[in-house]
Amino acid sequence: MTAALRFDPIRLPPECEKLRQEVRAFLAEEIAAGTFDPHKPNREDADAPEFSRRVGERGWLGMTWPKKYGGHERTFLERYVVTEEMRVANAPTRRFFVADRQSGPVLLKYAPEHIKMDILPRICRGEVCFAIGMSEPNSGSDLFAAKTKATKTDGGWLINGSKIWTSSAHIADYMIAIFRTSPPTKENRRHGLTQFLVDMKTPGIKVNPIGQITGQFEFNEVVFTDAFMPDDHVLGEIDGAWKQATSELAYERSGPERFLETYYVLTELVRAVGSKPDTRSAEGIGRLVAQLHTMRRMSVSVAGMLQAGKEPVVEASIVKDIGTVWEQQLPHRVRDLAAFVDADASNHETLENQLSFAIKTAPKLTIQGGTTEVLRGIIARGLGLR
Amino acid sequence: MRNRKTGNAVAESENIVAETAEKIFTDLADAQTINLDKKGNWKALLWQALTEAGLPLSWVPEDCGGSGASMAEGFSVLGAAGRFAIAVPLAETMLAGWLLSHAKIASPEGAMTVAPATPKDRIAIGADGTLSGRARGVPFAKDSKHIAVLASGANGLSIALVDTANCRIEAGLNLAGDGSDTVTFSNVAPAAIKPAPKDFDQTQLMLMGGVARSLQIAGALEAMLDISVRYSNERVAFEKKISKFQAVQHNLAKLAGESAAALTAATSAADTLANSTSFDDAVFLEAASAKIRCSEAAEKGAAIAHQVHGAIGFTIEHILHRYTLRALAWRDDFGSESYWAVELGKMVAARGADELWPLVASR
Numbered sequence: 005m006t007a008a009l010r011f012d013p014i015r016l017p018p019e020c021e022k023l024r025q026e027v028r029a030f031l032a033e034e035i036a037a038g039t040f041d042p043h044k045p046n047r048e049d050a051d052a053p054e055f056s057r058r059v060g061e062r063g064w065l066g067m068t069w070p071k072k073y074g075g076h077e078r079t080f081l082e083r084y085v086v087t088e089e090m091r092v093a094n095a096p097t098r099r100f101f102v103a104d105r106q107s108g109p110v111l112l113k114y115a116p117e118h119i120k121m122d123i124l125p126r127i128c129r130g131e132v133c134f135a136i137g138m139s140e141p142n143s144g145s146d147l148f149a150a151k152t153k154a155t156k157t158d159g160g161w162l163i164n165g166s167k168i169w170t171s172s173a174h175i176a177d178y179m180i181a182i183f184r185t186s187p188p189t190k191e192n193r194r195h196g197l198t199q200f201l202v203d204m205k206t207p208g209i210k211v212n213p214i215g216q217i218t219g220q221f222e223f224n225e226v227v228f229t230d231a232f233m234p235d236d237h238v239l240g241e242i243d244g245a246w247k248q249a250t251s252e253l254a255y256e257r258s259g260p261e262r263f264l265e266t267y268y269v270l271t272e273l274v275r276a277v278g279s280k281p282d283t284r285s286a287e288g289i290g291r292l293v294a295q296l297h298t299m300r301r302m303s304v305s306v307a308g309m310l311q312a313g314k315e316p317v318v319e320a321s322i323v324k325d326i327g328t329v330w331e332q333q334l335p336h337r338v339r340d341l342a343a344f345v346d347a348d349a350s351n352h353e354t355l356e357n358q359l360s361f362a363i364k365t366a367p368k369l370t371i372q373g374g375t376t377e378v379l380r381g382i383i384a385r386g387l388g389l390r
Numbered sequence: 391m392r393n394r395k396t397g398n399a400v401a402e403s404e405n406i407v408a409e410t411a412e413k414i415f416t417d418l419a420d421a422q423t424i425n426l427d428k429k430g431n432w433k434a435l436l437w438q439a440l441t442e443a444g445l446p447l448s449w450v451p452e453d454c455g456g457s458g459a460s461m462a463e464g465f466s467v468l469g470a471a472g473r474f475a476i477a478v479p480l481a482e483t484m485l486a487g488w489l490l491s492h493a494k495i496a497s498p499e500g501a502m503t504v505a506p507a508t509p510k511d512r513i514a515i516g517a518d519g520t521l522s523g524r525a526r527g528v529p530f531a532k533d534s535k536h537i538a539v540l541a542s543g544a545n546g547l548s549i550a551l552v553d554t555a556n557c558r559i560e561a562g563l564n565l566a567g568d569g570s571d572t573v574t575f576s577n578v579a580p581a582a583i584k585p586a587p588k589d590f591d592q593t594q595l596m597l598m599g600g601v602a603r604s605l606q607i608a609g610a611l612e613a614m615l616d617i618s619v620r621y622s623n624e625r626v627a628f629e630k631k632i633s634k635f636q637a638v639q640h641n642l643a644k645l646a647g648e649s650a651a652a653l654t655a656a657t658s659a660a661d662t663l664a665n666s667t668s669f670d671d672a673v674f675l676e677a678a679s680a681k682i683r684c685s686e687a688a689e690k691g692a693a694i695a696h697q698v699h700g701a702i703g704f705t706i707e708h709i710l711h712r713y714t715l716r717a718l719a720w721r722d723d724f725g726s727e728s729y730w731a732v733e734l735g736k737m738v739a740a741r742g743a744d745e746l747w748p749l750v751a752s753r
Binding site: 008009011012013015024088089092267270271272274275277278279280281283285286287288289290291293294295296297298299300301302305318319322325326377379380381383384386387388389390 | 612615619622623633634636638639640642643644646647649650651653654655657658660661662675676678679682683686727728730731732733734735736738739740742743744746747750751753
């Protein structure tokens with residue numbers, strides 16, 4: 005048989021259920037206090053610094069990190085519960101989400117001690133926002149074609165070039181970016197890129213907002229002109245960023261945010277059809293719920309493998325592939341079913357507004373953080389086809 | 391920590407039972423050999439070996455004539471049976487033994503099946519204690535000596551053991567050419583009949599059958615992925631292996647995704663049935679979702695497996711159809727995906743919008 009894919013039936017341990025109730029109670033308080041409206045995913049208040057601090061106070065940022073850096077030494081499965089509850093509630097997580105999921109773990113692994121001691125506790129307190137500087141105007145999926153250059157100078161590096169499609173760069177305190185420190189070699193075209201910690205207040209960095217088809221401005225162009233990065237901001241091996249990128253991907257690709265992005269339209273559809281749906285609505289909802297349940301069980305299974313110290317790269321890519329395709333199709337399937345819903349239903353306007361936003365959001369879901377095509381390439385490699 | 395240890399111990403014993411089954415299947419149910427054996431001589435030998443290993447009565451306690459394996463061990467046998475697209479009444483006999491055990495009726499020797507095999511058929515118990523009614527799509531009824539029947543009478547549900555010879559059987563075939571028969575009971579006197587447990591109903595029988603089929607479908611999809619990957623690494627077109635074409639790679643990646651989804655849904659539901667003491671909404675979600683998602687995966691996965699194989703996979707000589715047609719046929723047994731989707735949708739709607747996420751998150 006082909007190297008068998010593993011998706012063992014992992015169950016969240018009992019401590020997760022207690023935590024889940026705490027998160028729900030916290031979110032209910034925030035909603036009651038008017039911090040955010042769970043029915044409005046397209047709000048303008050997505051950057052919520054005060055909310056971010058309160059999440060930090062609860063101990064829900066840096067949950068799996070060592071206490072020494074402000075972390076809480078809890079499990080990935082506990083972090084999973086917090087993430088999914090926040091996502092389902094449409095909580096404004098933009099300010100802390102990237103730092104908590106991705107940037108913090110990179111710093112933990114590659115940053116010098118004094119930088120870890122400086123930044124990680126602030127992430128845990130919900131005080132800092134991170135962006136990820138990967139794509140450039142002429143390199144998106146082809147990450148290793150990046151050209152933005154880091155030139156050695158006294159005590160550090162000078163950066164020239166630009167990053168693009170950088171989410172949250174306009175509000176970010178830091179960015180973790182890859183820059184070219186050497187040309188690629190004949191033997192290895194991935195050679196020559198280095199990961200850097202970028203302080204966004206550095207002179208020579210300009211952030212230009214880019215409007216999106218949803219009407220939001222969440223991504224940006226970031227231009228570097230002789231921006232100085234001190235030597236201790238190099239993360240990991242010079243010219244060796246390609247070795248550092250792959251293990252992060254399993255964390256980035258398999259979380260609940262990879263299939264719950266448009267979940268709100270399903271809840272609202274169930275509300276609109278009422279307690280006694282006709283056969284067509286019932287069948288449509290039943291299929292969507294079965295698909296959702298299966299996705300989540302796959303995602304939890306990968307979280308369990310991560311907790312056990314494994315690196316399920318192929319399984320994680322499968323979760324992101326079918327999860328993002330699912331959340332992309334979801335608003336369209338809900339739209340099919342909503343056509344039969346009573347237009348006088350009390351939540352009809354909410355549903356219509358949500359559908360409009362979700363359908364506009366949908367195209368990005370299979371592009372951001374690794375396109376469907378890239379993911380299928382990784383899966384194909386795992387199957388022994390490349 | 392203690393839990394984890396128990397988990398490993400269980401996983402190991404599951405492996406031993408599944409390995410026993412796999413060894414028998416490898417020796418006596420090789421797809422290539424079976425495919426060339428037009429007379430079906432392999433069936434008797436396979437059945438004998440399975441019986442000697444105690445597998446058909448896996449779920450029957452020793453005091454009812456079975457081998458007393460755990461639910462989890464029995465489910466692992468079904469996954470293996472799916473990977474080999476086994477076409478003898480193994481799953482059916484296991485289900486029948488499981489049903490009879492609910493009423494402490496001893497399982498007889500030989501192949502069995504269950505009736506009803508669809509959610510809407512009903513078998514009635516008359517005032518004289520005989521059974522009447524019609525069950526459609528009963529798998530392997532003609533090949534079975536006995537049928538385990540769930541029937542309803544004035545005093546509620548009963549479980550009965552019926553000699554197949556006392557029923558009228560109209561033979562039928564499913565997509566894969568396996569028996570799928572209509573069984574008519576006309577005042578049939580059962581060999582044994584006892585009341586079903588109080589909280590047992592036909593929905594539970596259907597969902598148990600549905601999870602069995604889900605595991606078989608998931609197993610068949612694993613095999614489809616395996617033979618499709620292998621074929622793509624052998625077949626040359628346009629001067630290279632077709633596995634080197636991105637269009638083929640992406641199709642196979644999608645097949646891997648469907649296989650993974652089916653495996654996850656089926657094993658999650660099996661794990662749930664093996665560890666639940668009561669039958670609540672969460673168990674219903676797991677079991678119904680497995681049948682729905684595995685059936686959807688069968689459709690998408692079989693299409694890709696055939697596409698990768700081209701014309702050769704469409705021939706009777708090639709083994710691919712043994713997996714694809716069975717996976718597609720198994721969708722129909724114990725309630726189709728559309729049937730369970732309607733039932734699941736109704737349940738979700740009745741609970742209300744704000745109870746959907748808590749239900750999903752409870753699993």
